[in-house]
Amino acid sequence: xxxxxxWCAVAVAASLLVVAPLVGRWLPAGSAxxxxxxxxxxxxxxxxxxxxxxxxxxxxLQLPDADRFGTVTALFGERTDLRVWxxxxxxxxxDRLLLTGETDQVRDGDTTVEWSYERGEASYSRExxxxxxxxxxxxxxxxTERLLRGVGPxxxxxxxxxxxxxxxxxxxxxxxxSPLSSIDHVDLWVGEDSDLPLLVEVxxxxxxxxxxxxxxxxxxxxxxxxxxxxxxxxxSTDVERDDVLDIADAANQYAPVxxxxxxxxxxxxxxxDGAVGVxxxxxxxxxxxxxxxREAGALREQMAITPGVEQDSERTVVTLGPLGVLLxxxxxxxxxxxxxxxxxxALEQAGRDVSTGFVFVEDRR
Amino acid sequence: MxxxxxVIRTDGLTKKFGRVTAVDxxxxxVREGDVYGxxxxxxxxxxxxxxxxxxxxxxxxGSIEVLGEPMPASGRDVLTRxxxxxxxxxxxxxxxxxxxxxxxxxxxPDGPRRTRDRRIxxxxxxxxxxxxxxxxxxxxxxxxxxxxxxxGALLRRPRLLVLDEPTNxxxxxxxxxxxxxxxxxxxxGTTVFLSSHLLGEIEQLCTRVGVxxxxxxxxxxxxxxxxxxxxxxEVRTPDPARAREVLASITDVDVxxxxxxxxxxxLDPADLNDRLVSAGVRVSGLAPERRxxxxxxxxxxxxxxxxxxxEGERP
Amino acid sequence: MIRAELTKxxxxxxxxxxxxxxxxxxxxxxxxxxxxxxxxRPGTGPAFLAAVLTDGTLFPLAALAMVLPLFLPIAVAxxxxxxxxxxxxxxxxxxxxxxxxxxxRLLVAKLVAVMAFVVVTVLVVAVVAYVVGVAxxxxxxxxxxxxxxxxxxxxxxxxxxxxxxxxxxxYAMLCMLGVAAVALFLSTLARTPLGAAMGxxxxxxxxxxxxxxxxxxxxxxxxxxxxxxxxxxxxxxxxRWDDVVRGVLVQGAYVVVFLGAAWASFTTxxxxx
Numbered sequence: 001x002x003x004x005x006x007w008c009a010v011a012v013a014a015s016l017l018v019v020a021p022l023v024g025r026w027l028p029a030g031s032a033x034x035x036x037x038x039x040x041x042x043x044x045x046x047x048x049x050x051x052x053x054x055x056x057x058x059x060x061l062q063l064p065d066a067d068r069f070g071t072v073t074a075l076f077g078e079r080t081d082l083r084v085w086x087x088x089x090x091x092x093x094x095d096r097l098l099l100t101g102e103t104d105q106v107r108d109g110d111t112t113v114e115w116s117y118e119r120g121e122a123s124y125s126r127e128x129x130x131x132x133x134x135x136x137x138x139x140x141x142x143x144t145e146r147l148l149r150g151v152g153p154x155x156x157x158x159x160x161x162x163x164x165x166x167x168x169x170x171x172x173x174x175x176x177x178s179p180l181s182s183i184d185h186v187d188l189w190v191g192e193d194s195d196l197p198l199l200v201e202v203x204x205x206x207x208x209x210x211x212x213x214x215x216x217x218x219x220x221x222x223x224x225x226x227x228x229x230x231x232x233x234x235x236s237t238d239v240e241r242d243d244v245l246d247i248a249d250a251a252n253q254y255a256p257v258x259x260x261x262x263x264x265x266x267x268x269x270x271x272x273d274g275a276v277g278v279x280x281x282x283x284x285x286x287x288x289x290x291x292x293x294r295e296a297g298a299l300r301e302q303m304a305i306t307p308g309v310e311q312d313s314e315r316t317v318v319t320l321g322p323l324g325v326l327l328x329x330x331x332x333x334x335x336x337x338x339x340x341x342x343x344x345x346a347l348e349q350a351g352r353d354v355s356t357g358f359v360f361v362e363d364r365r
Numbered sequence: 366m367x368x369x370x371x372v373i374r375t376d377g378l379t380k381k382f383g384r385v386t387a388v389d390x391x392x393x394x395v396r397e398g399d400v401y402g403x404x405x406x407x408x409x410x411x412x413x414x415x416x417x418x419x420x421x422x423x424x425x426x427g428s429i430e431v432l433g434e435p436m437p438a439s440g441r442d443v444l445t446r447x448x449x450x451x452x453x454x455x456x457x458x459x460x461x462x463x464x465x466x467x468x469x470x471x472x473x474p475d476g477p478r479r480t481r482d483r484r485i486x487x488x489x490x491x492x493x494x495x496x497x498x499x500x501x502x503x504x505x506x507x508x509x510x511x512x513x514x515x516x517g518a519l520l521r522r523p524r525l526l527v528l529d530e531p532t533n534x535x536x537x538x539x540x541x542x543x544x545x546x547x548x549x550x551x552x553x554g555t556t557v558f559l560s561s562h563l564l565g566e567i568e569q570l571c572t573r574v575g576v577x578x579x580x581x582x583x584x585x586x587x588x589x590x591x592x593x594x595x596x597x598x599e600v601r602t603p604d605p606a607r608a609r610e611v612l613a614s615i616t617d618v619d620v621x622x623x624x625x626x627x628x629x630x631x632l633d634p635a636d637l638n639d640r641l642v643s644a645g646v647r648v649s650g651l652a653p654e655r656r657x658x659x660x661x662x663x664x665x666x667x668x669x670x671x672x673x674x675x676e677g678e679r680p
Numbered sequence: 681m682i683r684a685e686l687t688k689x690x691x692x693x694x695x696x697x698x699x700x701x702x703x704x705x706x707x708x709x710x711x712x713x714x715x716x717x718x719x720x721r722p723g724t725g726p727a728f729l730a731a732v733l734t735d736g737t738l739f740p741l742a743a744l745a746m747v748l749p750l751f752l753p754i755a756v757a758x759x760x761x762x763x764x765x766x767x768x769x770x771x772x773x774x775x776x777x778x779x780x781x782x783x784x785r786l787l788v789a790k791l792v793a794v795m796a797f798v799v800v801t802v803l804v805v806a807v808v809a810y811v812v813g814v815a816x817x818x819x820x821x822x823x824x825x826x827x828x829x830x831x832x833x834x835x836x837x838x839x840x841x842x843x844x845x846x847x848x849x850x851y852a853m854l855c856m857l858g859v860a861a862v863a864l865f866l867s868t869l870a871r872t873p874l875g876a877a878m879g880x881x882x883x884x885x886x887x888x889x890x891x892x893x894x895x896x897x898x899x900x901x902x903x904x905x906x907x908x909x910x911x912x913x914x915x916x917x918x919x920r921w922d923d924v925v926r927g928v929l930v931q932g933a934y935v936v937v938f939l940g941a942a943w944a945s946f947t948t949x950x951x952x953x
Contacts, residue, residue, distance in 0.1 A: 101730075421951040444779070472681050
């Protein structure tokens with residue numbers, strides 16, 4: 001073989017190897033036979049069916065970095081690799097994979113265990129009424145179910161099919177039914193074989209790239225076995241029992257306040273029975289958490305150095321893509337933290353409504 | 366011309382490095398039993414040619430046959446019967462000479478392990494390194510390394526030895542030993558291809574000569590033919606003036622003065638001697654004049670002999 | 681030929697010097713951990729380092745996580761960069777080739793020798809780290825605390841731990857194949873062994889850097905170092921094979937391409953050193 005011939009052989013081998021991983025992506029996607037209505041129903045139902053797989057979420061929202069919201073900041077601002085085993089809404093396991101270990105949440109009915117490898121610690125807590133977002137909320141089927149609340153067939157259009165996680169998936173574009181939503185649209189693709197949402201993309205107003213993406217890289221509809229869903233701590237594990245799951249749960253249980261019944265015209269959701277208020281649903285939703293002065297002060301400081309912040313004596317507010325974060329009050333005060341997918345005007349209105357409309361109650365303890 | 370088999374034969378052998386033609390249509394012809402002197406100034410393309418013969422450098426065009434087989438296509442087969450020393454010896458500095466030879470022998474085909482130790486000892490003995498201890502090669506002198514390189518070339522009793530400047534770095538004593546060794550090997554049937562820029566070395570050892578100049582083979586012939594008689598007779602005498610007088614009377618005889626006598630053309634040596642001695646001229650030496658290799662090479666090359674090293678220049 | 685290469689490798693004092701240096705870091709870390717009892721904060725430091733404080737039998741893995749990103753690939757790059765360029769610089773290459781040793785054979789023998797170096801190095805790291813870990817940090821399997829805990833929080837029996845550790849070390853060896861192939865290719869081009877090694881290290885650094893860059897995401901699946909730390913996945917429960925398998929495939933691809941390039945380059949090269 002000549003010199004040129006040898007180099008050509010090497011070049012051909014190299015290009016084949018470069019192209020090989022792309023072949024799966026280039027297979028033609030089928031055309032969807034299901035209509036938008038049927039697709040909506042399928043997408044919503046996924047959360048009640050068993051499945052398991054590897055998912056990956058990616059957020060571009062640089063939230064203010066405050067200690068007690070740590071995981072939330074990471075979830076919305078970074079890439080997160082997840083491994084999920086889902087039997088139904090009350091029995092699942094979601095592993096958040098880290099380079100140096102993992103943090104797993106395993107839910108078994110009313111109890112949720114969080115296992116952290118690096119701390120060597122397993123904390124048990126009861127499943128609270130209200131809490132901050134956690135990885136399990138962001139897996140495509142779960143996120144889809146939440147975003148589709150209140151969405152009807154009139155709000156969706158069909159998108160061209162794509163190949164995702166090794167199958168052809170039908171696409172839907174969802175426009176938020178509520179004018180108060182800061183989300184421009186949500187694109188989602190439902191696998192034609194697995195009937196599971198495989199990719200969810202959330203777009204803010206006027207943004208060409210999604211602010212938040214959640215996708216399956218690999219998924220199966222096999223029901224997960226007990227061996228993966230049972231968590232049994234080893235003798236060397238520190239076992240803890242937590243009364244409160246996170247800051248939202250703590251405030252909800254113990255803050256001696258009650259939020260008003262409406263905010264920015266949105267009604268208080270059915271889950272709200274304590275100090276924390278959740279208003280609206282689906283793509284137009286906001287959570288209102290009462291914070292003590294120490295917590296509020298730390299958060300206010302962090303928010304004040306976030307790019308695009310606006311601050312006056314009434315409130316501190318930042319908008320990050322579709323997500324608005326508002327903290328009422330000024331330095332030295334406690335305040336209400338409002339976070340949600342509302343337009344700027346609606347969020348400011350909700351802030352005023354909550355800070356003027358809440359009532360004190362007797363300390364439940 | 367001898368009719369023995371061809372050991373190295375190249376035809377139109379050419380090597381270009383980019384736009385520079387290092388070797389230009391060289392047609393070597395080395396025959397079985399030759400001690401072939403491959404003479405060329407530094408930079409004449411000698412080493413490139415040697416490397417092409419051994420398959421290290423790939424020819425741009427032309428063909429090579431070594432031991433009757435094409436190179437580099439049959440290299441695996443041919444090179445087991447060739448011993449080589451190319452541009453100085455080389456060895457792993459942290460290992461001893463013996464370990465180096467063993468490693469080299471075990472690296473390629475046709476070096477049976479059964480006979481390895483014996484062959485290594487024999488080779489070391491032949492090159493005068495038999496007494497060498499377990500010192501690593503790092504501690505060897507230049508001359509010792511040269512000998513070790515030669516031992517490596519002899520390890521499998523090759524039919525052809527290709528040696529590039531084999532006496533580099535040796536003292537006069539060592540040079541003599543190596544010359545004797547090469548002649549001895551040649552008597553035993555080994556063909557020797559000796560590449561050198563030293564005229565004297567080639568002149569003393571070789572039976573055939575090829576001269577490379579600027580990448581071209583400008584001369585290739587038997588040493589005897591090159592150094593043939595010139596037809597003149599060298600006369601050494603303490604009485605050059607008397608001798609001239611005596612010879613002046615003879616017609617058709619040319620006489621030229623030389624260093625310590627005369628150069629005479631037109632008389633055969635016996636007759637010349639008779640006339641001089643009868644006339645009472647004392648003659649201390651008388652022999653037919655032969656051509657010197659230096660003159661032949663000078664005539665054939667454009668570069669001049671100043672670019673060839675003389676014996677005296679050796680370190 | 682392979683035998684000759686192995687002899688050369690094992691009789692070279694530098695081989696053992698390199699191995700000693702590679703082992704120095706984990707040993708130092710073990711000593712420091714034993715003295716201070718200070719683990720890395722979560723999310724920082726090499727994998728398993730937090731866990732070794734309670735279980736010294738995991739120390740070989742922590743040592744692997746320490747040497748795999750930098751020390752080991754540099755040692756491999758140096759060794760493989762030496763392969764052809766070193767022989768050429770020494771002048772021994774021409775004597776090997778006229779011995780004769782086929783050029784393809786020589787390349788394969790060199791790769792085998794480099795891999796032998798990797799295997800020996802990694803095994804020495806494992807053994808040294810085990811001894812150091814158990815001696816300085818304790819052995820959980822013989823203490824009251826019971827079996828080792830997997831990354832997912834489930835118990836791992838001793839045979840399971842040994843098996844997975846063996847797999848992880850095997851995987852680490854495989855990961856070095858790609859570096860070896862790249863350095864070997866550069867070694868056929870470069871005039872000096874150091875040049876070849878530097879070239880391979882440049883690729884490593886570039887690969888590591890691109891991995892942190894979101895803009896280079898399209899390139900990530902092709903990067904040499906992309907899946908190196910995936911050996912941690914072997915200690916999850918159930919074992920997560922995706923990245924490990926992908927890592928093996930990437931290394932395979934690098935070996936095919938760069939060994940091919942080394943072959944194309946070396947077999948048609950004029951040896952003029």
